Amino acid sequence: MRDWLRSILLPAEGTSYAGSVDSLFFFLFYMGVFFFLLIAGLLTYFLIRYRRRGPDDRTPYIVKNHKLEVVWTLIPLSLVIFIFFWGFHTYMDAAVSPGDAMEIRVTARKWVWEFEYPNGIRSLNELHVPLNKPVKLLMTSEDVIHSFYVPTFRIKQDVLPNTYTQLWFTAKEPGMHRLFCAEYCGTSHSDMLGRIFVDDEKTYNEWLETGGDEGKDMPLAEFGAMLFKSRGCNTCHTIDGTRGEGPSFRGVFGSQVKLQDGSTVLADENYIRESILRPQAKIVAGYQPIMPTFEGMLREREINALVEFIKAQR
Amino acid sequence: MADVMALKPGVGGQAAPNYLTASRGLKSWLFTLDHKRIGVMYLASVLAAFLIGGVFAMLIRMELLTPGPTLMSAEAYNKAFTLHGVVMIFLFIIPSIPAALGNFALPLMLGAKDVAFPRLNLASYWLYLAGALMGVVAMVSGGIDTGWTFYTPYSSSTGGAVSLMTLAAFVLGFSSIFTGINFIATIHKLRAPGMTWFRMPLFAWSMYATAIIQILATPVIGITLLLLVMERVFNVGIFDPKLGGDPVLFQHFFWFYSHPAVYIMILPGMAVISEVIPCFSKKPIFGYKAVAYSSVAIALVSFLVWGHHMYVSGQTPVASAIFSFLTFLVAIPSAVKVFNWLATMYRGSISFQAPMLYAIAFLLLFAIGGLTGIVLGTLSVDVHLHDTYFVVAHFHYVMMGGTVIAFLAGLHYWWPKMFGRMYSEKWARISAALVFVGFNLTFFAQFLVGSRGMPRRYYNYLEEFQPLHIVSTVGSWVLAAGFFLMAGYLYASLRKPIDAPANPWGATGLEWQTSSPPSVHNFDHVPVVTTEAYAYATETEETTVGAR
Numbered sequence: 076m077r078d079w080l081r082s083i084l085l086p087a088e089g090t091s092y093a094g095s096v097d098s099l100f101f102f103l104f105y106m107g108v109f110f111f112l113l114i115a116g117l118l119t120y121f122l123i124r125y126r127r128r129g130p131d132d133r134t135p136y137i138v139k140n141h142k143l144e145v146v147w148t149l150i151p152l153s154l155v156i157f158i159f160f161w162g163f164h165t166y167m168d169a170a171v172s173p174g175d176a177m178e179i180r181v182t183a184r185k186w187v188w189e190f191e192y193p194n195g196i197r198s199l200n201e202l203h204v205p206l207n208k209p210v211k212l213l214m215t216s217e218d219v220i221h222s223f224y225v226p227t228f229r230i231k232q233d234v235l236p237n238t239y240t241q242l243w244f245t246a247k248e249p250g251m252h253r254l255f256c257a258e259y260c261g262t263s264h265s266d267m268l269g270r271i272f273v274d275d276e277k278t279y280n281e282w283l284e285t286g287g288d289e290g291k292d293m294p295l296a297e298f299g300a301m302l303f304k305s306r307g308c309n310t311c312h313t314i315d316g317t318r319g320e321g322p323s324f325r326g327v328f329g330s331q332v333k334l335q336d337g338s339t340v341l342a343d344e345n346y347i348r349e350s351i352l353r354p355q356a357k358i359v360a361g362y363q364p365i366m367p368t369f370e371g372m373l374r375e376r377e378i379n380a381l382v383e384f385i386k387a388q389r
Numbered sequence: 390m391a392d393v394m395a396l397k398p399g400v401g402g403q404a405a406p407n408y409l410t411a412s413r414g415l416k417s418w419l420f421t422l423d424h425k426r427i428g429v430m431y432l433a434s435v436l437a438a439f440l441i442g443g444v445f446a447m448l449i450r451m452e453l454l455t456p457g458p459t460l461m462s463a464e465a466y467n468k469a470f471t472l473h474g475v476v477m478i479f480l481f482i483i484p485s486i487p488a489a490l491g492n493f494a495l496p497l498m499l500g501a502k503d504v505a506f507p508r509l510n511l512a513s514y515w516l517y518l519a520g521a522l523m524g525v526v527a528m529v530s531g532g533i534d535t536g537w538t539f540y541t542p543y544s545s546s547t548g549g550a551v552s553l554m555t556l557a558a559f560v561l562g563f564s565s566i567f568t569g570i571n572f573i574a575t576i577h578k579l580r581a582p583g584m585t586w587f588r589m590p591l592f593a594w595s596m597y598a599t600a601i602i603q604i605l606a607t608p609v610i611g612i613t614l615l616l617l618v619m620e621r622v623f624n625v626g627i628f629d630p631k632l633g634g635d636p637v638l639f640q641h642f643f644w645f646y647s648h649p650a651v652y653i654m655i656l657p658g659m660a661v662i663s664e665v666i667p668c669f670s671k672k673p674i675f676g677y678k679a680v681a682y683s684s685v686a687i688a689l690v691s692f693l694v695w696g697h698h699m700y701v702s703g704q705t706p707v708a709s710a711i712f713s714f715l716t717f718l719v720a721i722p723s724a725v726k727v728f729n730w731l732a733t734m735y736r737g738s739i740s741f742q743a744p745m746l747y748a749i750a751f752l753l754l755f756a757i758g759g760l761t762g763i764v765l766g767t768l769s770v771d772v773h774l775h776d777t778y779f780v781v782a783h784f785h786y787v788m789m790g791g792t793v794i795a796f797l798a799g800l801h802y803w804w805p806k807m808f809g810r811m812y813s814e815k816w817a818r819i820s821a822a823l824v825f826v827g828f829n830l831t832f833f834a835q836f837l838v839g840s841r842g843m844p845r846r847y848y849n850y851l852e853e854f855q856p857l858h859i860v861s862t863v864g865s866w867v868l869a870a871g872f873f874l875m876a877g878y879l880y881a882s883l884r885k886p887i888d889a890p891a892n893p894w895g896a897t898g899l900e901w902q903t904s905s906p907p908s909v910h911n912f913d914h915v916p917v918v919t920t921e922a923y924a925y926a927t928e929t930e931e932t933t934v935g936a937r
């Protein structure tokens with residue numbers, strides 16, 4: 076019954092913390108259903124039983140009943156106090172991280188998530204974490220407020236531009252979990268999505284070494300198309316010719332690009348590469364210099380794949 | 390408006406002039422000091438605002454019919470939900486019951502000739518117009534995309550007419566403060582002889598509580614929005630970290646007003662329900678004092694719960710805990726009211742005219758809104774649900790299922806008094822049913838979207854959420870159909886000659902002792918109050934329902 080209800084009401088449980096939040100959620104759910112049925116039931120009964128029969132109806136003078144009033148004040152009061160303590164208890168579980176948690180830095184900016192691991196490796200929009208190991212995220216934003224939200228873990232924390240905020244979890248479900256930005260942050264707020272990969276120790280360490288073998292068997296352009304989305308290029312660029320925060324990739328390659336300083340430059344492979352790694356070096360005329368640098372965040376093959384992908388957008 | 394109002398006089402054209410026909414022309418309206426006319430002007434204005442806000446709502450729902458682009462760009466969508474929120478909250482809900490219905494009914498219910506400060510009342514309406522005008526200019530000159538919450542530093546850095554829109558909200562705030570001042574003074578000073586505090590209709594108690602919040606909380610949002618404008622225009626660093634400010638400070642300021650503002654919106658709804666249920670059950674309200682005091686309790690405690698909007702904002706866990714605890718406390722008086730209303734119906738003689746249908750809908754929807762509020766007040770559960778569609782659904786159940794439905798109850802209740810005309814009961818029932826069904830389709834689906842993890846303010850969404858979004862969008866069409874129908878029969882009623890009796894519902898309030906529509910001075914003789922409010926049955930004498 077609970078599993079069935081959960082599949083309707085809630086996402087899967089990716090941490091044991093999620094399980095404890097859900098227990099409380101279901102308590103609240105059943106309590107809510109009970110009180111709603113009580114109110115709706117009484118209401119329906121009264122509406123039928125005491126409907127007007129005619130102008131000769133007489134109604135009694137009933138304006139107080141202290142016992143009843145005390146009861147219907149105290150019962151909800153004790154219930155909510157109980158709920159408060161339960162909710163506080165689970166909340167504190169999430170607030171205090173264990174001392175041995177592995178620390179990962181999170182930087183949010185319009186509209187990408189960047190992760191930096193203890194060994195200096197960085198990744199974009201993809202967080203890899205080991206199974207059953209506590210992980211602590213130390214988060215900050217480079218622009219406006221974002222919010223780090225993983226529904227399957229039942230955790231959420233705003234990411235602020237002037238302070239570090241933190242979050243921790245111990246993932247117990249291997250596989251992919253979704254990450255959303257939950258605080259409205261502008262045009263591509265709803266595309267500021269990420270994925271969290273929970274792997275066993277061995278796969279995780281391998282990934283840290285090699286950066287994983289994602290896209291290994293894919294042709295470059297196809298791999299590039301995937302990165303275009305997973306690395307968040309699509310939050311600013313389109314491939315159908317419409318203008319976003321940045322220029323569309325359609326027809327860029329091989330064209331003469333007008334720059335802000337009035338000069339023009341031929342969009343060849345090197346220009347594209349430079350635009351990705353050092354976007355501030357040459358600013359396209361008519362756009363703000365808001366593109367983040369991807370230097371150190373993309374592997375060589377990923378850069379090649381993106382260049383190939385942009386080349387293919389004629 | 391003047392045309393519709395310059396109505397045919399009563400039967401045979403002989404009747405003494407009422408407040409609608411006493412003078413003519415646009416000027417006689419715009420410069421009137423009559424609380425009834427100001428109420429009617431407010432009513433026309435808030436209904437226009439409701440239409441605009443509603444159009445934005447329909448556009449939002451249309452866009453969300455499919456994931457990805459459906460109808461508009463992401464930028465346009467962000468503006469649409471911002472304007473929907475700003476218009477509905479500042480131009481519609483906040484003034485809806487107090488300034489439109491309350492302005493009209495409150496002095497009548499107290500047996501007064503007018504509000505205490507008629508000029509201030511007119512000033513309030515003019516400020517409302519000015520604020521609305523500024524809002525419209527902001528809308529067409531670039532719009533804004535900050536969300537109605539104006540969170541910094543997004544709002545201090547984004548483009549568009551943010552400064553103008555915040556100034557509009559600032560001006561509207563004063564219009565709301567003026568109404569509040571007027572109501573407090575009116576309730577203190579202008580009650581009819583014999584109307585002690587505990588003989589006042591509960592409507593007045595709730596309006597009093599609302600006015601307290603309007604006066605004490607609104608200045609805070611005014612100052613906050615001014616600070617935001619200063620930051621945008623003069624680069625004074627207050628909220629934007631780039632200038633040395635603190636963005637979370639804005640949230641504290643904002644919710645210090647906006648949580649109490651939720652009660653500025655819902656208390657008047659409760660006020661209407663406390664009138665309608667006794668009248669259509671033909672029984673005195675159960676637990677008069679409990680209902681009256683609970684309004685005041687809500688008003689006071691509501692100032693201390695703002696941090697429940699900020700459990701994940703980085704505020705300390707201790708602060709979150711305190712706010713959560715107080716939030717639960719403020720839930721109790723609301724629950725008590727619901728039980729009191731139910732008990733009022735017990736052994737009543739219940740009839741089902743339109744106002745009562747809306748009151749019944751209110752009880753059901755407000756119960757859902759309140760119970761899901763408990764869910765959201767709970768710390769760890771809110772962490773999951775915060776900023777998801779669950780919150781969107783919750784506040785629509787409270788604000789629309791609660792306040793707007795209560796507003797409709799009040800509108801149908803006092804309509805015959807305001808305009809002297811009965812609307813078609815049959816169409817009113819059909820429309821109420823459409824609104825009820827449409828509302829639940831639209832917003833119930835959103836609880837599920839939210840608890841399954843879809844954040845709010847999303848232009849794009851995962852495909853797995855689409856079926857529920859389709860239900861919600863179709864629901865919005867049903868809802869819209871209900872409202873168009875309502876506009877139709879209400880308009881049609883205005884085109885008939887005056888046909889409403891002074892007291893069509895057999896109600897006890899003083900407003901029903903004068904003609905429909907009332908004369909300019911409300912009462913021919915100062916009414917004298919000798920009984921409690923809601924004397925539908927008394928301890929001593931037995932009256933039949935038909936005798937009222």
Ligand SMILES: [Cu+2]
Nearest residue numbers: 256258260264
């Ligand atoms: Cu965001």
Ligand SMILES: [Cu+2]
Nearest residue numbers: 648651695698
């Ligand atoms: Cu609140």
